[in-house]
Amino acid sequence: MMDIHRVQVGKMRRAWLVSLLLLVVAVIVMLISLNTGTIRLSPLRVLYTLFGMGTRQEQLILFDYRLPRILITMLAGIGIGVAGAVLQGTSRNSLADPGVLGIHAGAGLGLIVYVSFFRTLEGSSAIWIPVFTFVGGVVTATIIFLLAYDRRRGLLPIRLILVGIAIAAGISAITLLLSLRLDEDTYTFTATWLAGSVWARDWLHVWALLPWIVLLVPWVYWRSPKLDLFALGDELALGVGGYVNRSRIELMLLAVALSCASVAMVGSIGFIGLAAPHIARRLTGAKHQYFLPAAALLGLVILLGADTIGRSIFQPNFIPAGVVVSAIGGPYFLYLLLKSRF
Amino acid sequence: MVRRYNRTLKLTGWFVAATAGLLLSVFFAVSYGAKELTLPAVWSAVFHYDAASTADQIIYNLRLPRVLGAVLTGMAFAVAGAIMQGVTRNPMADTGILGINAGSSLVVALSFAFLPALSYTGLMALSFVGAALATLLIVVLGAATPGGLSSMKLTVAGAIIAAMLHSLSTGVALYYDLSQDLAFWYAGGVGGIGWNQLKLLAPIILLTILWTITLGRPITFLSLGEESAVNLGVRVRLIKVLAMTAVVILAGVSVSAAGAISFIGLVVPHMARRLIGVDYRVVIPFSALLGAILLVWADLASRMVQPPREFAIGAMVAIVGVPFFLVLARREGREL
Numbered sequence: 001m002m003d004i005h006r007v008q009v010g011k012m013r014r015a016w017l018v019s020l021l022l023l024v025v026a027v028i029v030m031l032i033s034l035n036t037g038t039i040r041l042s043p044l045r046v047l048y049t050l051f052g053m054g055t056r057q058e059q060l061i062l063f064d065y066r067l068p069r070i071l072i073t074m075l076a077g078i079g080i081g082v083a084g085a086v087l088q089g090t091s092r093n094s095l096a097d098p099g100v101l102g103i104h105a106g107a108g109l110g111l112i113v114y115v116s117f118f119r120t121l122e123g124s125s126a127i128w129i130p131v132f133t134f135v136g137g138v139v140t141a142t143i144i145f146l147l148a149y150d151r152r153r154g155l156l157p158i159r160l161i162l163v164g165i166a167i168a169a170g171i172s173a174i175t176l177l178l179s180l181r182l183d184e185d186t187y188t189f190t191a192t193w194l195a196g197s198v199w200a201r202d203w204l205h206v207w208a209l210l211p212w213i214v215l216l217v218p219w220v221y222w223r224s225p226k227l228d229l230f231a232l233g234d235e236l237a238l239g240v241g242g243y244v245n246r247s248r249i250e251l252m253l254l255a256v257a258l259s260c261a262s263v264a265m266v267g268s269i270g271f272i273g274l275a276a277p278h279i280a281r282r283l284t285g286a287k288h289q290y291f292l293p294a295a296a297l298l299g300l301v302i303l304l305g306a307d308t309i310g311r312s313i314f315q316p317n318f319i320p321a322g323v324v325v326s327a328i329g330g331p332y333f334l335y336l337l338l339k340s341r342f
Numbered sequence: 343m344v345r346r347y348n349r350t351l352k353l354t355g356w357f358v359a360a361t362a363g364l365l366l367s368v369f370f371a372v373s374y375g376a377k378e379l380t381l382p383a384v385w386s387a388v389f390h391y392d393a394a395s396t397a398d399q400i401i402y403n404l405r406l407p408r409v410l411g412a413v414l415t416g417m418a419f420a421v422a423g424a425i426m427q428g429v430t431r432n433p434m435a436d437t438g439i440l441g442i443n444a445g446s447s448l449v450v451a452l453s454f455a456f457l458p459a460l461s462y463t464g465l466m467a468l469s470f471v472g473a474a475l476a477t478l479l480i481v482v483l484g485a486a487t488p489g490g491l492s493s494m495k496l497t498v499a500g501a502i503i504a505a506m507l508h509s510l511s512t513g514v515a516l517y518y519d520l521s522q523d524l525a526f527w528y529a530g531g532v533g534g535i536g537w538n539q540l541k542l543l544a545p546i547i548l549l550t551i552l553w554t555i556t557l558g559r560p561i562t563f564l565s566l567g568e569e570s571a572v573n574l575g576v577r578v579r580l581i582k583v584l585a586m587t588a589v590v591i592l593a594g595v596s597v598s599a600a601g602a603i604s605f606i607g608l609v610v611p612h613m614a615r616r617l618i619g620v621d622y623r624v625v626i627p628f629s630a631l632l633g634a635i636l637l638v639w640a641d642l643a644s645r646m647v648q649p650p651r652e653f654a655i656g657a658m659v660a661i662v663g664v665p666f667f668l669v670l671a672r673r674e675g676r677e678l
Contacts, residue, residue, distance in 0.1 A: 162670075163668060165667075166664050166667040166668050167664070169660050169663075169664055169667075170660055170661065170664035172660070173654075173656065173657040173658075173659075173660030173664070174657070174661075176525070176528075176529050176654055176656065176657045177653060177654060177657045179525060180522075180526065180529060180654060182522075184522055187521060187522045187525070188516065188519065188521055188522070191512065191515070191516060191521035191525070192516055195509060195512040195513070195516065196509075270505065271509075314517070317517060319513050319516070320513070320516065322512075323509045323510065323512060323513035323516075325509075326505055326506045326509040326510075327506065327509065327510060327513070330502055330503070330505065330506035331506075333502060334483065334499065334502050334503070
């Protein structure tokens with residue numbers, strides 16, 4: 001009995017340590033990110049400016065250009081990381097990511113529909129793009145849910161994945177058909193978005209994304225014991241006394257909302273939703289209560305780091321964060337997976 | 343005895359029907375298009391070619407090679423998909439997880455960027471090399487780890503490497519401002535196939551398909567599970583390597599000729615198995631026929647929707663294939 005207790009405490013301490021370490025890393029990456037750009041700002045100047053003691057130019061750079069973009073990147077990183085963890089937990093499939101629910105495909109279609117047909121809509125595109133992509137993602141996920149739902153047996157994870165593949169393929173086909181008719185510039189913007197680049201950079205976007213993350217992430221954390229139940233398998237989870245179907249649908253809806261909101265701001269960055277939970281699980285163990293914070297922080301660090309690299313190394317051109325993520329994260333992830341036996 | 347006789351009769355019936363369907367589809371596809379031509383005109387163009395007549399020229403130089411190209415690539419994708427699904431015992435496996443599409447699209451992006459003057463045949467050769475290298479990378483990485491090349495590991499490694507290569511090629515395309523050119527290539531199409539390319543494609547694809555039919559028996563055993571295959575005397579590793587080689591040749595060649603339309607390889611084998619059972623000695627040739635028919639119709643549709651513009655054939659295949667696949671997915675879900 002003592003031993004189990006000691007192991008528990010050890011795990012908890014480890015999880016705390018990992019989270020703390022990741023938090024420090026996140027702050028460092030954030031400072032570096034604030035520092036990089038066409039005009040460099042030293043961390044000290046950043047600090048001064050934050051407290052209102054910078055020059056006008058520094059204030060302009062920091063508050064109007066860098067800070068909103070960085071805040072969006074951080075929030076979206078958290079959202080994607082947590083959504084990936086929830087999807088992997090609920091579907092008991094370690095390869096599930098928001099792409100499985102067709103969110104990326106749907107959001108991409110939303111964008112293409114907007115640039116093809118509604119370009120002339122009143123108001124700036126800064127307002128309408130997130131609206132269209134968000135709706136696209138949610139509608140697609142809903143269609144997949146409905147098609148995967150069995151009246152008697154509820155939501156079956158395996159069917160969810162099969163249906164998801166099919167719908168995503170169909171939507172990509174429509175996206176392709178529409179996108180080939182676009183003119184060159186619009187297409188380049190669309191392709192950049194689809195590759196996953198942080199395009200949102202207004203305070204408006206920060207305020208639009210903030211409530212989703214601030215409200216939904218704690219909600220997911222509060223429901224994390226349910227996620228541990230799913231890991232046991234449906235029968236066992238039912239036996240221990242969980243409303244398997246109800247909690248699964250609730251958690252999946254949360255994941256859909258989180259990733260749709262994030263993807264609407266940073267484009268379809270797929271890899272983080274897959275990799276962040278995996279790495280987090282390796283660092284802190286499989287209990288969701290411990291590894292969810294780590295997954296959130298890892299998502300933040302990876303996305304912010306990738307965005308910083310993408311816009312600093314390839315100046316004056318830039319590389320979308322999504323490309324950087326899979327170019328760097330891919331090999332590492334591959335190494336992790338291949339080292340393990342399965 | 344009677345049952346066996348019935349089964350043979352049924353198989354023969356299906357094969358005759360599919361062959362007839364293919365021939366009919368080819369004739370249809372050759373005669374309809376931006377300019378409509380009658381069946382007798384097609385007949386005379388093929389068998390009494392007259393260089394002076396415009397109709398004969400359209401048929402002989404433009405339509406016939408592209409329709410034959412659709413037949414060949416359709417066959418190749420379908421057979422490659424059937425083999426993949428049999429060997430990995432994963433009903434969702436298609437040639438995408440061997441990195442074939444992603445590998446060739448990266449090489450195509452690179453050659454658009456650095457070798458813009460490359461000929462169509464040269465591009466084909468390079469993209470085939472890209473496909474083969476990507477597959478080799480995946481297989482070697484999977485096999486070099488503890489536990490060997492399990493089907494699960496192949497799937498995971500394939501998905502990750504494919505995602506990586508895909509996003510690298512997006513990066514290259516965006517950096518060099520080529521993304522739409524690449525999208526056109528990726529969308530696929532058999533319109534670029536001429537007699538010169540056919541001379542190259544036909545022997546490779548047809549011979550490889552004939553060869554894979556001889557692998558049908560061990561692949562059937564493998565599809566029952568690795569352990570039973572070993573008990574039945576199948577040399578699992580050898581068969582896997584041979585089957586992968588065949589898949590790379592078939593899918594690599596057709597991706598390089600027609601773009602990434604491997605969805606056909608996912609759908610057709612399912613259809614074939616439903617119609618004629620799970621014996622890969624017949625599933626492989628039957629998939630070939632079905633795949634050819636499907637792609638010929640997809641090509642015809644892509645030309646007919648809004649002539650003289652052409653739609654992306656890959657999108658056509660997906661639009662036809664997705665509803666079918668959904669029905670299938672629901673059914674598989676019920677059985678699981």
